[in-house]
Amino acid sequence: MLLSIKRLAKSFDDLEVLKDINMDIEKGTVVTIMGPSGSGKTTLLRCLNALEEPTNGVFSFDDGFTLDFQHKINKNDLLTLRRKSGMVFQSYNLFPHKTAIENVTEGPIIVQRRSKEEVYEQANNLLKKVGLEDKKDLYPHQLSGGQQQRVGIARALAIEPDLLLFDEPTSALDPELVGDVLSVIKDLANEGWTIVIVTHEVQFAQQVSDQVIFMDGGYIVEQGPPEKVLQNPSENRTQQFLQRILNP
């Protein structure tokens, strides 16, 4: 097990957004998170990437690194947590002043201080993997949404994180661009990356997920293999939600 999350809670002032989240992430598996708007999916991913600091709960990693948010967490531990995962954002958030390949090399060179030569070779391979080797010297504004998102994926892969986080990676894309991005993610799943993804692409979730989590109101309502949660959900709320997104 790569990461075990216990009793995770997050509030913004008086608003409790995550309440008692318990989940395990096995190494090399894909966990899909679904749920209605405002249920706390993004907040959960942001807690994993230390973009938000949880109010309570415990993260334990397989290497022994453990954070108990009941106590004040120091900056270094937050940084360690952040560096365990790579995030792919819904709105890409590429660095507009850097070319595609510079977006990919920035983390490894500046943060990890790896050699430029090695990093550029890796970045070239990553851009090839996401189908953008011929676009590597373009700036983000010269790329389509789908291309930008694939650069975003390459950027997250380049830092070689234990955990890849995707927050609705295709929901800002035109329908005809969604396929390319999903197929890249599928390849990553097959290569054995550990992935947590928020998505409403049910068919995709069926195919790639090892575990599906359905959230509502800051709680995990239901979790289990996709055959169970997506095809035969036991909770009312899950059924209603799936019906709504399958027959809009």
Next chain:
Amino acid sequence: MVKMSLQNNVLLTVAEGATGWELIEKSFWPMVEGAIKFTIPLTLISFTLGLIIALITAVMRLSNSKILRAPAIIYVSAIRGTPLLVQLFIVFYGMPSIGLTIDPFPSAVIAFSLNVGAYASEIIRASISSIPKGQWEAGYSVGMTYRTTLRRIILPQASRVSIPPLSNSFISLVKDTSLASLILVAELFRRAQEIAARTYEFMIIYVEAAVLYWVVCFLLSIGQEALERRLDRYIAK
């Protein structure tokens, strides 16, 4: 460090009773010399120091810590709330009475740097704030600290936003340095005053000074456009 101008012999080189063109010819080099020796160095040094002060102040103002924010807010408010000429006089005429005598040129550098620092810090702060939050988060998500994200991701983008207003401050500073004439710095305008006082040709001499300032500012604005074009290469058009 600086030889002062009261006994300056510029006066003597411009003859009394010269015709208009002769007057311009004779006064031209002393004024250009004032610009090259004082106006331009004073502007460049003060602006550079001012930018450093501004960056530090802006980052302090954006910090979460009250202890860092408070002095930055007070500094900016005090500078913006008082006339530049008064600030110059405090440094040059005021400091000696608390035992700190500073030469005219360094006095001017101190006053102008502090002045630019306050105004430019507001420009830099606004330009940092204008960068979307997602850029900070993208920096963090590849493992960067606050500092690294600021330096590598935010400031390069903010600098593009802040170039037009900072260029305005820079050009204003060129003109404001004429106030240094009042604390005895032998810059362009003080040269003009000395020549005018001697020849009584106020119109010719002061218009000539104005044209010289104009030329300097015009050249600077060309430089500004070139810089903007260079930084624009990643911006969608």
